Amino acid sequence: MAPDEHGELVDQETPGWSRVLIFGAATLAVLLIGATIGLVLAQAVGDEEQPVPTAGSVDVGFAQDMSVHHLQAVTMANWARDHSTDPAIVQLAFDIASTQTEQVGRMKGWLMLWQQPEEPLGEYMTWMTEPGGHQHGGGPGGDSSGGPMPGMATEQELRKLRSLSGRELDVYFLQLMLRHHQGGTEMAEYGKEHAAVGAVRTLADSILKSQVPEANLMRQLLAKRDAEPLPFP
Numbered sequence: 001m002a003p004d005e006h007g008e009l010v011d012q013e014t015p016g017w018s019r020v021l022i023f024g025a026a027t028l029a030v031l032l033i034g035a036t037i038g039l040v041l042a043q044a045v046g047d048e049e050q051p052v053p054t055a056g057s058v059d060v061g062f063a064q065d066m067s068v069h070h071l072q073a074v075t076m077a078n079w080a081r082d083h084s085t086d087p088a089i090v091q092l093a094f095d096i097a098s099t100q101t102e103q104v105g106r107m108k109g110w111l112m113l114w115q116q117p118e119e120p121l122g123e124y125m126t127w128m129t130e131p132g133g134h135q136h137g138g139g140p141g142g143d144s145s146g147g148p149m150p151g152m153a154t155e156q157e158l159r160k161l162r163s164l165s166g167r168e169l170d171v172y173f174l175q176l177m178l179r180h181h182q183g184g185t186e187m188a189e190y191g192k193e194h195a196a197v198g199a200v201r202t203l204a205d206s207i208l209k210s211q212v213p214e215a216n217l218m219r220q221l222l223a224k225r226d227a228e229p230l231p232f233p
Contacts, residue, residue, distance in 0.1 A: 061127025063107040151183015
């Protein structure tokens with residue numbers, strides 16, 4: 001607060017570095033809340049005497065790979081939220097970052113309780129082995145977009161996103177994020193159908209329920225800007 005010309009107290013614009021600290025603290029808080037929820041839910045599963053998921057299982061693989069996938073979405077969304085001047089883009093980016101940060105917290109909480117590493121030690125998506133599964137089995141650069149998993153942006157694409165502004169930034173963010181959502185859908189559907197732990201299946205279903213309408217919204221926002229989605233295999 002600071003006095004204006006009439007001697008009344010008014011809010012001053014928060015400095016840029018302060019906004020960064022505020023958003024960073026908020027993100028950390030959401031992540032910790034998600035981790036706590038994850039631990040509680042996983043402990044509840046343990047109370048039901050279900051077996052603890054092991055390395056290579058659908059539950060562990062889903063939590064590890066989806067966390068990696070989500071964290072890139074959070075990175076892109078945070079950038080768009082902080083650099084776009086379009087209220088619709090800023091709101092969408094905020095919603096995506098908030099939702100997926102909390103979900104990452106849950107998955108990392110489960111992995112901690114299961115005594116599993118936060119990221120896979122080998123290739124991605126090898127846990128999708130049932131008929132109809134992607135059977136991706138690749139590390140970085142393994143899919144057609146050049147990312148480690150379907151839909152993920154390459155480093156070159158992320159650099160391009162950071163170089164843009166105005167309408168170009170908004171359009172490219174929508175294109176990358178829409179493709180990102182499309183890439184995560186297959187993992188979520190597989191996790192929903194094949195995970196052994198009920199909380200994991202519930203989370204996979206929640207991801208689908210949030211990302212399908214978000215993807216539809218992104219298509220609408222692209223159309224309003226006379227832009228097309230990026231190709232997706």
